[in-house]
Every structure is written in C-alpha cells, then in structure tokens.
Amino acid sequence: MIHCKNITKSFGDLQVLKGIDLSISQGEIVAIVGPSGAGKTTLIQILGTLDKPDSGEIFYGNTNINQVKDKELAAFRNKNIGFVFQFHQLLPEFTALENVMIPALIGNVKQSEAIRRGQEILDFLGLSERTEHKPAALSGGERQRVAVARALINHPTVIFADEPSGSLDTQNKAELHQLFFDLRNRFNQTFVIVTHDKDLAKLTDRIIPMRDGIIV
Secondary structure, eight states: OOEEEEEEEEEETTTEEEEEEEEEEETOOOEEOOOSSHHHHHHHHHHHSOOOOOOEEETTTTTGGGSSSHHHHHHHHHHHHHEEEOOOOOTTTTTTHHHHHHHHHHTTTTTHHHHHHHHHHHHTTTTTTTTTTGGGGGGHHHHHHHHHHHTTOOSEEEEEEESSSTSSHHHHHHHHHHHHHHHHHHOOOOOEEEEOOHHHHHSSSSSEHHHHEEEO
C-alpha cells in the first residue's frame, strides 16, 4: 500500500535520514522505535506528506507523491492520511464533535454528512455522551480518543501516530492501545506508530527499529 525508496533528509549539515526503504501493507499496525534523534518523527512527517525528502520516492498505491503538486497534495493528505499526536492538538473553543468534523469540512463534505460521520465515530469510541463537551471538560483519555476520531473522519488510508499514548496514565494508555486494534479489526485501518512504549510496540504486527537515520 505504502512504499518508500531511498528516502534521505538533511537539516543543514545534519543528515537525519540516510536512505530509508520501507513498505507498509493495508491493515497493518507497525511500530517505529528507536532512541531520540534516530529520525522516527522526521520519517513519518515525510511519509505523511507534511515534509518533503531531499531524495527518494514515496508511493501510495500507484500514486507517486513526489509528482503531486502542493495544492493537490493538501487534498490528497486530507482524504488519505490521518494524524494523532502525543498532545491531542484539539481546538479549545470547539466541542468534541466540532473538532472531529474539521477535516471533513475542509474536504468539502456537507455539514450534515460531517455531523453524521462524527457522531457515528464518537459513538463507536464510547464518547456519545461527550460530543458537546469542549476539550477542557474532557479527561486526557477522552481528548485523545477525540483526536483519533478526528483522524478517522475521512476514512483515511493510513493513520500516523507520534507517541500517541505518551501523555496518558496507565489505564488510558492501555485503552488507547486496544482501540487501535479494535479499529483495525472493524475497519481494516492501517496504523504507523512512533513510540517509546515497549508494551505497545510488542502488540503491533511489526517493529521497525531505527538508529542514526537508518532502519536497523
């Protein structure tokens, strides 16, 4: 589903990625692990089209991302890619449902359909009673589930998660980890997860270890 070949990336004199080859299959849950500075976050930012490599190619199916123009790339990202970050990045002035709807509205989905989708996903995630609550009124675990719902709203090809459980306590962390597998079982959802959490990494289909800008 996703294939990248010889991805390199430098920031000034620092070469962060030194030739990455990687393939990820539909419905796979993979963990990218390694010490700080290994290049993990840079890699998923490039795979998620948030940044561009210095060299190499990235394919989503038959689509070569390198050949997609910037305006079209934003639309491609909105439709095909979801993101979950360590700190949920919810907009504090909006309700849970409004936060979840944002990517759909950006993608020109009708408001009524965005509401339907958002409510359906929040209900599946056990948040049907929290849709009108703003982030400040939600627990840490609830906020992160809202972030997952937002990532799911456009039925993306893949969700990239960067330390998604890093700010959660033990119980909420376990619940979030289980949620990823429930979503894979229900929707055949693909996840690429950067994590330092060994327990989460052990649960995934495949562990991709990185060190010094390469896969080891």
